[in-house]
Amino acid sequence: MKEKELYREEFEKEWRKELRKSIPVKERMKIPRQKMPEREPEERIKYFKEVNLGLTEDQAVEEAKRCLDCANPQCIKGCPVRIDIPTFIKLIEKGKFVEAAKKIKETNSLPAICGRVCPQEIQCEKECTMKKATGVPIAIGNLERFVADYERETGKVDIPEIAPSTGKKVAIIGSGPAGLTVAGELIKKGHQVTIFEALHKPGGVLVYGIPEFRLPKHILNAEIDYLRRMGVEIITDFVVGMTATIEDLKEEGYEAFFIGTGAGLPNFMRIEGENLVGVYSANEYLTRVNLMKAYEFPEYDTPVYKGKRVAVIGGGNVAMDAVRTAKRLGAERAMIIYRRSKAEMPARVEEIKHAEEEGIEFHFLTNPIRYIGDKNNRLIAMECIKMELGEPDASGRRRPIPIKGSEFKMEVDMVVVAIGQSPNPLIPKTTPQIKVGKWGNIEVDWETMQTSMEGVYAGGDIVRGGATVILAMGDGRRAAQSIDRYLKDKR
Amino acid sequence: MFKIIKRENLVPNIHLIKIHAPKIAEKCKPGQFVIIMPDEKGERIPLSIADWDKEEGTITSVFLVVGTSTFKLSRLNAGDSIPSFVGPLGRASEIDNFGTVVCVGGCYGIGAIYPIVKALKEKGNEVITLIDVRSKYLLYWEEKLKKASDEFIVSSRDGSYGFNGYAPEALKDLIQKEKIDRVIVVGCTYLMYKCSETTKPYKIKTTVSLNPIMVDGTGMCGACRVKIGEETKFACVDGPEFDGHSVDWEELFARRKFYFDDEILSLCEWEKRLI
Ligand SMILES: Cc1cc2nc3c(=O)[nH]c(=O)nc-3n(C[C@H](O)[C@H](O)[C@H](O)COP(=O)(O)OP(=O)(O)OC[C@H]3O[C@@H](n4cnc5c(N)ncnc54)[C@H](O)[C@@H]3O)c2cc1C
Numbered sequence A: 001m002k003e004k005e006l007y008r009e010e011f012e013k014e015w016r017k018e019l020r021k022s023i024p025v026k027e028r029m030k031i032p033r034q035k036m037p038e039r040e041p042e043e044r045i046k047y048f049k050e051v052n053l054g055l056t057e058d059q060a061v062e063e064a065k066r067c068l069d070c071a072n073p074q075c076i077k078g079c080p081v082r083i084d085i086p087t088f089i090k091l092i093e094k095g096k097f098v099e100a101a102k103k104i105k106e107t108n109s110l111p112a113i114c115g116r117v118c119p120q121e122i123q124c125e126k127e128c129t130m131k132k133a134t135g136v137p138i139a140i141g142n143l144e145r146f147v148a149d150y151e152r153e154t155g156k157v158d159i160p161e162i163a164p165s166t167g168k169k170v171a172i173i174g175s176g177p178a179g180l181t182v183a184g185e186l187i188k189k190g191h192q193v194t195i196f197e198a199l200h201k202p203g204g205v206l207v208y209g210i211p212e213f214r215l216p217k218h219i220l221n222a223e224i225d226y227l228r229r230m231g232v233e234i235i236t237d238f239v240v241g242m243t244a245t246i247e248d249l250k251e252e253g254y255e256a257f258f259i260g261t262g263a264g265l266p267n268f269m270r271i272e273g274e275n276l277v278g279v280y281s282a283n284e285y286l287t288r289v290n291l292m293k294a295y296e297f298p299e300y301d302t303p304v305y306k307g308k309r310v311a312v313i314g315g316g317n318v319a320m321d322a323v324r325t326a327k328r329l330g331a332e333r334a335m336i337i338y339r340r341s342k343a344e345m346p347a348r349v350e351e352i353k354h355a356e357e358e359g360i361e362f363h364f365l366t367n368p369i370r371y372i373g374d375k376n377n378r379l380i381a382m383e384c385i386k387m388e389l390g391e392p393d394a395s396g397r398r399r400p401i402p403i404k405g406s407e408f409k410m411e412v413d414m415v416v417v418a419i420g421q422s423p424n425p426l427i428p429k430t431t432p433q434i435k436v437g438k439w440g441n442i443e444v445d446w447e448t449m450q451t452s453m454e455g456v457y458a459g460g461d462i463v464r465g466g467a468t469v470i471l472a473m474g475d476g477r478r479a480a481q482s483i484d485r486y487l488k489d490k491r
Numbered sequence B: 001m002f003k004i005i006k007r008e009n010l011v012p013n014i015h016l017i018k019i020h021a022p023k024i025a026e027k028c029k030p031g032q033f034v035i036i037m038p039d040e041k042g043e044r045i046p047l048s049i050a051d052w053d054k055e056e057g058t059i060t061s062v063f064l065v066v067g068t069s070t071f072k073l074s075r076l077n078a079g080d081s082i083p084s085f086v087g088p089l090g091r092a093s094e095i096d097n098f099g100t101v102v103c104v105g106g107c108y109g110i111g112a113i114y115p116i117v118k119a120l121k122e123k124g125n126e127v128i129t130l131i132d133v134r135s136k137y138l139l140y141w142e143e144k145l146k147k148a149s150d151e152f153i154v155s156s157r158d159g160s161y162g163f164n165g166y167a168p169e170a171l172k173d174l175i176q177k178e179k180i181d182r183v184i185v186v187g188c189t190y191l192m193y194k195c196s197e198t199t200k201p202y203k204i205k206t207t208v209s210l211n212p213i214m215v216d217g218t219g220m221c222g223a224c225r226v227k228i229g230e231e232t233k234f235a236c237v238d239g240p241e242f243d244g245h246s247v248d249w250e251e252l253f254a255r256r257k258f259y260f261d262d263e264i265l266s267l268c269e270w271e272k273r274l275i
């Protein structure tokens, strides 16, 4: 309820009223949605530079004018972290970009990232009144990205106020969006925060999974640098469960824990030939390219195979990232093999569109059944089967059923399996007190994000299975509030 | 950053590296490994832990120079730092009282088998250490291993020292001479394969420490997958030790060669930069 009253207060402010009156609703509705400039497909497939170039200042203001500043804004309901969307958009309309960024940061600490990777079309933009009225929602994600970039590029990022030290030590395991969010929240509250990360660079999927052309690493690095400036300690090369267990860390004085270890375990289909040379998991392929910079081989030492006829199995964001990466690494044919139809693809709409523009081939209602190798165990082809859609399954999507006798062969020299990841089993395995569910996900109380072990909280993909950046961050915020309460009560 | 305490050329092409990493030294057990990056642009490569010292807070590995990463490592010296060093990774060796155990080590495995030999002996096993070298001048850690074992045998392929021939042949002689309860092999893939072939007809349980290509070493990428019997396993978390009689060797040999052309290119580029 408090949230609503606060909003009301903002909404009734004089400047907002005036701004609303300055342009009639009818006029606002006539303004076309601003198209974000992007690199041309023929150009961008030659390198890994970011595809989207961001709105210009004029475009951002123009887009902000489209927002009707609704008395009862539906957009907020679509955002998992409840950003005060109309307020930040109206600040843009007033030209107060830095203030707009501050507004967003009250609830979302990584706007430059969410503005780029959130599936807006099924979240905030789906609920937008303008979508219902005209079919074209406000470009909320693009605006969010704009102000975050503006703030960073103009060097106006101030360190927020930090509460006096509580002397309490918190350990955060995993440095993906969930862990980074918890760290940011708890450091502000005066706790001593240490992030433990298994890899040599922090960021989780944001650094090893999502490619440079969608999320430039310098943006992530700026966010991590910001956390460091606030006083967060980040220890890389530290695998909790191996280098030290949660129990060991307790002995070192850590009083509360947050597990944000993600869904790192790649799934395979367990079909013939999956271990042939040339068959990758999406995690391996993307890690080689993003984290290890194999696209700059031999300047960087880690190699990656540059397939000429590449099939990527799957239809989500991970599959899109892998196939577009393969294209950039010189594939003549870069193909998506998806067992359902286009309508069921879980990838973001923008990703699918960009992939289409880049010449990615889509083979729908098709599933591999076996990979074929030569005498050196090298992949040379795959056998697929055609599918048709049957009754909806538990996820509400129509279940694909193989069509008997429709098998056919396809020549490929590289396959990337991108059919999902399971929760990382390492922590549950080394800390048996933590209860896990059927899929290996850590079980939590959804209100507090507490696990079955006192003082230990979890969030993000380790509890949800493969989900989204913003849901991981939402979990992180809730967990941070609970951890803060827990530490204060403990005193 | 992790500090190098020592880097020493043991025998031609094989080096020892000792690194300051107290947390890892505190935790590690025989049979485990670390992942190391020689520099910021380097690759993450796995190395077995050959020794450690809790007091000193150090980890020692022995490596064979084969390509860019190991070449880069061989040029580092005490006082230098490396950007990434993580561990201990993998499951520890199964250490129990088996009876008479033959520990076969070759190449970098001469070093990597040492903690296993020591632990097995401490458990009360009769430990026969069998070391494979191409020639006598490639043998290192002789005294150290001798002291840790009940019996110490060297087999050299050119006959310059000890048994004249390949270690699996020496292993066969041992099996025919006395009752062997278990065999453990650490070294190059071919040695592990050949030893497993040797013990198979005698049904002696044989453990091998597999060395497929790895990236993260924490179960995240699947690069290290190996077929064991009918099942696919991730060597970094389910291994690296597996039953040598169940390994799909052909697949492992092929997978290890995945980047052969790239590795040569990388090495040439790196060497060009040195000139
Ligand atoms: C290729 C790809 C593309 C995606 N695209 C999108 C997108 O466009 N939009 C979107 O919203 N979502 C996308 N997602 C999903 C999104 O990235 C994840 O939902 C999100 O990153 C989950 O965050 P997390 O913090 O839970 O975990 P992760 O980001 O997975 O981070 C977990 C971290 O924990 C570390 N870790 C694991 N175990 C240990 C341990 N024992 N000790 C120490 N550290 C450990 C890992 O190394 C990792 O760094 C994508 C995912 C992938 C793989």
Ligand SMILES: Cc1cc2nc3c(=O)[nH]c(=O)nc-3n(C[C@H](O)[C@H](O)[C@H](O)COP(=O)(O)OP(=O)(O)OC[C@H]3O[C@@H](n4cnc5c(N)ncnc54)[C@H](O)[C@@H]3O)c2cc1C
Pocket (backbone or CB within 6 Å): B033, B043, B044, B045, B046, B047, B048, B049, B061, B062, B063, B064, B065, B066, B067, B068, B069, B070, B071, B108, B109, B112, B210, B211, B212, B213, B214, B215, B240, B256, B257, B258, B260, B263, B264
């Ligand atoms: C669990 C484990 C423990 C190991 N312990 C040792 C050890 O104690 N001492 C030692 O000398 N070697 C060890 N190896 C092998 C060592 O990792 C490789 O020799 C090393 O990675 C070669 O890298 P390079 O860049 O020098 O050579 P490259 O030119 O890159 O490769 C040469 C060969 O090494 C193998 N290789 C390459 N990259 C990797 C990688 N990332 N992971 C694994 N193998 C790779 C391939 O078969 C390749 O053909 C171990 C491997 C594993 C998996």
Ligand code: SF4
Pocket (backbone or CB within 6 Å): A078, A079, A080, A081, A082, A083, A085, A108, A114, A115, A118, A119, A120, A123, A124, A125, A140, A141, A144, A470
């Ligand atoms: S965080 Fe995501 S869902 Fe929320 S407003 Fe931003 S783009 Fe929309």
Ligand code: SF4
Pocket (backbone or CB within 6 Å): A066, A067, A068, A069, A070, A073, A074, A075, A076, A085, A086, A127, A128, A129, A130, A138, A140
């Ligand atoms: S629902 Fe749409 S138009 Fe209304 S306030 Fe939100 S963004 Fe603006």
Ligand code: FES
Pocket (backbone or CB within 6 Å): B213, B214, B215, B216, B217, B218, B219, B220, B221, B222, B223, B224, B225, B234, B235, B236, B237
């Ligand atoms: S090395 Fe990545 S899963 Fe084993």
